Amino acid sequence: MIDRPIATKSRTREIQEKWNAQTKKSFGQNFIVEPGVVEKIARAASADGKGVMIEIGPGIGALTQYLCEYNEKVVAYEIDPRFPEVLREEIGADNLEVILTDFLDVDVNAMLEPYAKAGTPVRFASNLPYYVTTPILFKLFEARQPIESITVMMQKEVADRFAAPSSSKEYNALSVITQYRCNIRRVMDVNRNVFWPSPNVGSAVLQFTFKNEHPVKNEEHFISMVKACFVQRRKTLLNNLQAWTGDKAKALALLENAGIDPATRAQQLGVDDFIKLYKVNYEHESICES
Ligand code: SAM
Numbered sequence: 442m443i444d445r446p447i448a449t450k451s452r453t454r455e456i457q458e459k460w461n462a463q464t465k466k467s468f469g470q471n472f473i474v475e476p477g478v479v480e481k482i483a484r485a486a487s488a489d490g491k492g493v494m495i496e497i498g499p500g501i502g503a504l505t506q507y508l509c510e511y512n513e514k515v516v517a518y519e520i521d522p523r524f525p526e527v528l529r530e531e532i533g534a535d536n537l538e539v540i541l542t543d544f545l546d547v548d549v550n551a552m553l554e555p556y557a558k559a560g561t562p563v564r565f566a567s568n569l570p571y572y573v574t575t576p577i578l579f580k581l582f583e584a585r586q587p588i589e590s591i592t593v594m595m596q597k598e599v600a601d602r603f604a605a606p607s608s609s610k611e612y613n614a615l616s617v618i619t620q621y622r623c624n625i626r627r628v629m630d631v632n633r634n635v636f637w638p639s640p641n642v643g644s645a646v647l648q649f650t651f652k653n654e655h656p657v658k659n660e661e662h663f664i665s666m667v668k669a670c671f672v673q674r675r676k677t678l679l680n681n682l683q684a685w686t687g688d689k690a691k692a693l694a695l696l697e698n699a700g701i702d703p704a705t706r707a708q709q710l711g712v713d714d715f716i717k718l719y720k721v722n723y724e725h726e727s728i729c730e731s
Contacts, residue, residue: 443510446476447531448503453637456501460527464638468521469570473503473594475635482566482646483507485628486592492562497544497577498569502528508566509534518544544577553586563587568594575599575615578649582622591649594631600645607711614671618664620712621657623649656716663719670707670715678710679703695722 445452453474457463464470473479482504487494490512499505499517501524508515509532516538519525525539556563565588569577574595581591598611604625605611619625628646633639657663669685670678678701682692696703699718701710710718 443476443506446479446503447501447506448473448476448479450474450637453501453503456527456531460501460523462501462523462527465521469498469572470500470521471568471570471636471638471640472500473568473635474637478629478631478635479504479507481629482568482592482594483511485646485648486564486566486590487511488564488589492564492589493556495563495565497565497567499528499539500524500568502532504566504568505537506532506534509537512536512564514538516540518542518547520544545573545580547580549580549584550586553584553588557586562589564589565591566593567591571596571599578603578619582619582649588651592628592646593649594644594646596640597630597643597645600627600647603647607714608709612708613674614668614707617667617671617712617715619649621652621663621667621716623651625649657719658724662723663715666719667715670710674706674708676706677703678705678707681707698722 447453447456453472464472487508493514493516494508494512496505496508496515496517499519505515505517505528514536515534517528518540519528520543522541525541528537528539553563565581574593578591578593581588601611602613602615603619604627605613605616626648628648631644631646633641633643666685670681672681672684678696679689679692682695683689686692686695693703695718698721701714701718
């Protein structure tokens with residue numbers, strides 16, 4: 442039970458004045474000032490709370506405070522040198538470790554390895570600035586060590602793209618690549634008024650969990666094909682694949698082998714269609730084996 446949540450307007454103002462910690466636009470700082478919202482995110486992110494919770498960008502601790510309540514151990518990575526002391530003093534939790542660093546510089550595999558060796562479950566939670574959402578998430582998606590879940594608040598438009606179904610206007614290469622790797626749950630939509638300062642756009646919280654299966658062996662090549670299919674959204678798959686392969690007859694053969702009409706556009710294909718398109722052409726052997 443938290444007596445004095447940091448995630449209120451008055452407490453945030455008080456902490457900012459005490460520590461001379463006004464928000465900085467350059468670090469994408471918009472603090473949550475609604476305790477119900479941080480509590481919901483923390484609950485969704487924490488599951489049974491066993492193991493370690495890694496928070497990226499704790500700020501002055503709105504979400505961190507609840508994560509410390511629901512998890513055995515919390516490790517928070519913050520870029521702003523003003524905040525580690527604020528977090529330690531204002532939260533005062535024994536299970537909190539704060540690391541001052543740019544998370545984009547962190548070697549995620551090296552960081553996760555000791556947890557993997559010890560069999561410690563690792564979860565991530567974050568309210569990310571919009572300009573680092575995609576690079577940070579892809580760093581985590583590409584990790585070779587196990588991650589239980591990643592729960593992230595992001596700009597609503599970006600969330601819509603990650604979770605978009607095929608044939609919707611938001612569906613793009615990012616949607617396919619992410620949905621190939623992860624199941625996505627939309628935890629909640631969040632009004633811009635719950636932030637201080639209030640951003641111009643709404644936000645949403647998504648939770649990513651990894652799929653167990655890896656249907657494609659050469660994921661890098663698969664991803665380059667998916668990206669190529671979406672290069673010119675209005676053009677047909679035949680046109681985009683022709684540009685990728687440099688050969689119209691080859692592009693036509695790729696589509697015919699997978700039974701896909703060459704006039705189809707990339708946004709009409711589901712994730713499984715992309716997997717099929719790739720495998721029948723580039724991993725034929727594995728299909729014969731199965
Ligand atoms: N978690 C707090 C909350 O919800 O109120 C703050 C969220 S604020 C949108 C984003 C936080 O991420 C800021 O504290 C900012 O300094 C930090 N940040 C921005 N870029 C970062 C990076 N590359 N690595 C680590 N922290 C970063």
